Amino acid sequence: MAGSTYGTIFKITTWGESHGKGLGVVVDGCPAGIPLSEEYIQSFLDRRKPGQSKFTTPRKESDTVEILSGVFEGKTTGTPISMMVRNENQKSKDYSEIASYYRPGHADFTFDAKYGFRDYRGGGRSSGRETIGRVAGGAVAMALLSALGIQIQAYTKSIGPITCDMTRFDLNEIKHNSVCMPDAYAADKAQIYLNACMDNQNSAGGIIECIIDGVPAGIGDPVFEKLDANLAKAIFSIGAVKGFEIGDGFAAAASTGLDNNDAFCTDADGKITKATNHAGGILGGISDGTQIVFRAAIKPTPSIAAQQQTVKRDGTPITISIQGRHDPIIVPRAVVVVEAMAAITIADMMLLNLGAKQDTILDFYK
């Protein structure tokens, strides 16, 4: 099936494999008139680029983006924005062994089951490099959202058993440690934990939290196109995500109506808002004007150097040890990917919302 396109009006189509010529994205349906430059896109890509700390793969890629279309005199034209990053560091080596067996936790087996064969030189479309297109596309969405006064900020909430203490929450801290945590103390402990993982040829997972400010009330639709349902799909479409929750999430299941309901009230300006935010900013699938908060669970990197049992394509048992350039944790690099997918989803649903009421349509065309 055609599964490389996401969005209804604001739409991205990504392409490329880890060991092919490059990767890219076509952003279609972007409104005309948004200032956009390669430098702006690059600043997002640089956040997911490898080699930024000892906890990311040492594979060297500059991941330099080229805008190929859709921007004229520094502004989007309303036509498709094509962007590309060339792969630089495709090591030429013997892949015959890797081709012969199925790595645990990877999509090797399921690709073979689906397509009959696979590009065995790496993860192919299941590689983390697939997210380059998402991040470039998300940067375009972010340019629109910024103009609308919307901020999206994700960060590492936990790594393995180490969780940030939200009483020490400091947004500025996120950029100052290599694990993207908003709590310097937790960040230190997480790095100790990761060092131990690496020593054991093992890997770690974690939780990413994302907060979105400035989304007006009324975004999202009541039934299948709920804003939270679309965020769930967007985030779950990122490789390695195993869980998604909004507001109090799974904890809400153990709560009661009295505790979980958020009382409506008015703010200092007399605007209707909520006294608490157990709901995470969405009611009935539609944004309520308060902060949107969600979390994603990321599994540990499946590529580990420790010995593992698996089978060859013909079912023969084999013991393997995955060598090479692998991140002991992908959580810090996935933070910007989560932001990107959230941005695309919010931008798309804000465009879809423009026709909700006859009054505003009459205004537009008057």
Add this chain to the structure above:
Amino acid sequence: MAGSTYGTIFKITTWGESHGKGLGVVVDGCPAGIPLSEEYIQSFLDRRKPGQSKFTTPRKESDTVEILSGVFEGKTTGTPISMMVRNENQKSKDYSEIASYYRPGHADFTFDAKYGFRDYRGGGRSSGRETIGRVAGGAVAMALLSALGIQIQAYTKSIGPITCDMTRFDLNEIKHNSVCMPDAYAADKAQIYLNACMDNQNSAGGIIECIIDGVPAGIGDPVFEKLDANLAKAIFSIGAVKGFEIGDGFAAAASTGLDNNDAFCTDADGKITKATNHAGGILGGISDGTQIVFRAAIKPTPSIAAQQQTVKRDGTPITISIQGRHDPIIVPRAVVVVEAMAAITIADMMLLNLGAKQDTILDFYK
């Protein structure tokens, strides 16, 4: 936006409000030749029907389904299957008070924000009755999946703080208690907990778990149309869902690669399978042929008789107490809704998978 249609090839479009003339669904893209009857559809609707225990709303509705099109001589014809349930129990009463304020935890405020006004006689499209169309559509999907040897079974995993002990897991038990739990002991404790909630004019939430057997390897697509991403959206589109996880889910975030990876092995027939199933049956967005396992967190029913603070449409504070026919917990009635949305998703992606390989296309058209 048009948010009442779900699916790409196997597609449902639902309609109807809690206090309108009725509710229904059009199932389009269903293959021709599937035996289908009103009795079969009704057996699914009866599982979500109100009035089956003291823990569900006493609103009396027979929810009798009528098939209006798409079935001829007992089989689907390949053309749209329209099904309808008439509302019977629309109490004529004075809604002026309800219309004037925003109920906490409900979509009253967000509907007004989006559409400028709302059908204030009840939940409108945000009512639990909206799921009638999902369940009827899901029954059609289930008819196809059953012919393919696929079973989908959901059940209540927890209610409030009471969780099933999976060592006592007994599928038959699900039908024998009013909370749909596969553990008789937990079911008893849950009912005591719910009685206490009701005494306190309060409500409860819970977790639904769903297991799917028989899905062949290869279903789902690598990037945005991952099978788990689509299940996430499908389940999150059900009102009151606040979290979704697959396999080990959030627990995987605290695990390590060595513990979380599932070793491939062969079964007694020499077929490739996995020694464990932390992944929940999906790798890289594509089914791996093992059991698919996911969980959904359901928030407590927001309609409670206890006093709550909220505001009127103009922002004036008001204290309310929601009277009427409300479920103290919706989890047991949502079990069949979860199965329905899973069935539609799996059926759709199995149809989308038919064209994955040139070889099988050549076979089909030879």
Add this chain to the structure above:
Amino acid sequence: MAGSTYGTIFKITTWGESHGKGLGVVVDGCPAGIPLSEEYIQSFLDRRKPGQSKFTTPRKESDTVEILSGVFEGKTTGTPISMMVRNENQKSKDYSEIASYYRPGHADFTFDAKYGFRDYRGGGRSSGRETIGRVAGGAVAMALLSALGIQIQAYTKSIGPITCDMTRFDLNEIKHNSVCMPDAYAADKAQIYLNACMDNQNSAGGIIECIIDGVPAGIGDPVFEKLDANLAKAIFSIGAVKGFEIGDGFAAAASTGLDNNDAFCTDADGKITKATNHAGGILGGISDGTQIVFRAAIKPTPSIAAQQQTVKRDGTPITISIQGRHDPIIVPRAVVVVEAMAAITIADMMLLNLGAKQDTILDFYK
């Protein structure tokens, strides 16, 4: 496949067969706040209803519409509008003969080829009655377009060899003759022609022209979603349509650039417009603010009483004569169907256009 849904934001899903319980439509994505009543919808359905002249089938159907959802206190709520018409005149008869052979010009053979069997009691989904859902859905679109000052008017341009003389063009005349022609003289000649067709147990085709006034410049998209491409699909999806052209259409192919180009100029108000309209109101797939003009060619009714050669399901030759209630021409009844499909297409593309420019999005959300 799921082929019963049309539109992207303003979306209709139709269902029902000629000899089933009824037919209907779900309109999803309609903006909130549009005044709508059953009487308004009915006025459109009455124009396609059978039995209005000797040139339409005498099958008696009142085709009374019921609005089942999506309208509250006389206005659309933004949620799906479900509408239904019950079939009344399903003659109970012996269909075994009809079931056994393939009628020339009908979809009997292709349905069997596709689905393996068919509802042989009539045309099934290929019956002209399928257009009931289109017309009801089109009426909703028309309600929105009327509020925007847009008028859509179709009429019979020709019947068999008889063509209207546009120098005698009179819109009021359309309602005064049974063939929907805007030229009384041609209408008389057409009726004589049709009487001769009926005497010969034969049938006729014709051309429908549609003019659309008031569409602002800027509607439609440059590449695959051109406004004319979408009109072409919309009109071609009506059964029996064999040709579609816009502006000068096929005649443009024989013209030259100098003759076919429309010079831009300004009107009395200084607004930019065109001195001529060979283009039919669309340039590069986008409306230019002038009148949109298109034509559709409709084939002669395939059901004729004259003897025809065909084959049974097993290939045996057979001579048949189709008895029963059939229109000798469907063109006059198809006029309102053409208007409906045009209205849905224009409404949908006007909603899609709302997000074309950043400036207007900032205005909307300021």
Add this chain to the structure above:
Amino acid sequence: MAGSTYGTIFKITTWGESHGKGLGVVVDGCPAGIPLSEEYIQSFLDRRKPGQSKFTTPRKESDTVEILSGVFEGKTTGTPISMMVRNENQKSKDYSEIASYYRPGHADFTFDAKYGFRDYRGGGRSSGRETIGRVAGGAVAMALLSALGIQIQAYTKSIGPITCDMTRFDLNEIKHNSVCMPDAYAADKAQIYLNACMDNQNSAGGIIECIIDGVPAGIGDPVFEKLDANLAKAIFSIGAVKGFEIGDGFAAAASTGLDNNDAFCTDADGKITKATNHAGGILGGISDGTQIVFRAAIKPTPSIAAQQQTVKRDGTPITISIQGRHDPIIVPRAVVVVEAMAAITIADMMLLNLGAKQDTILDFYK
């Protein structure tokens, strides 16, 4: 809106402008295992390349395609195939004059109306170069269709007033004249006509006919997704198309049921077929297994050197003469574009048809 993607399962997304860095396409949903090479794609692109005769623009472009992803070891992998052509001949010049007025017959005015500004260096997305992505994508579809035994052949049916005499029809002749006509005599006359057009600083239009052999019965869907409706949209989405007809097309409107109906019969192998083909191979929107025949009307090239009246952006009248590298006719170069759009449409609908019957689904998954 996002209007640069076409198709449901087999899907192309095109990008690029005439004077940008390049143009390209992402083909998504292509089955795995189809042999594909740059040489094969190039052979299609070479047929639309400029500079092949005196009747095409002398703009020099090699239009060399690069496959960037989705092909491994010479076969499609099932993942997106990204292809790009770099623009080479972007003359650096002063565009200030062109930017100031609206060319008749072009999309300059409608782009400004929609997006507020435009890439004034050329046609932008409305340039004929936009079809590069369509042709590259169509070549991939053709690779699949060829394996299925399907041939698609388009040719010039008429140029201005010169029409091929089908009694002289010779497919081989198409490649031997510069106007792609299957009739050498008509080709000679057409070239004389075109020379006269060029002498007069004028341009010509024409009609393209397309015949498709080998499509099995059963492709297409009964209502909105009729095969002919999708072909109509596909062809009408090509710039400059003003009319589309299938089978007898507009002539059918003047015929009678008795003459227009195609009798079913059996062929030498006992297979059910039709004695005539007025329908053009499609009945009720579904292919009937006979040859599919359609025609498209192409308007004269709007860029002409002769003087024309138009207005500046502010409405001031101006007389212009369009200089530069323009085709006096685009019909011969559009032939391969018509084939490409037909191929994509047929391929997509053949994939969508795989799930029409339960029986074949059970076979696939058994």
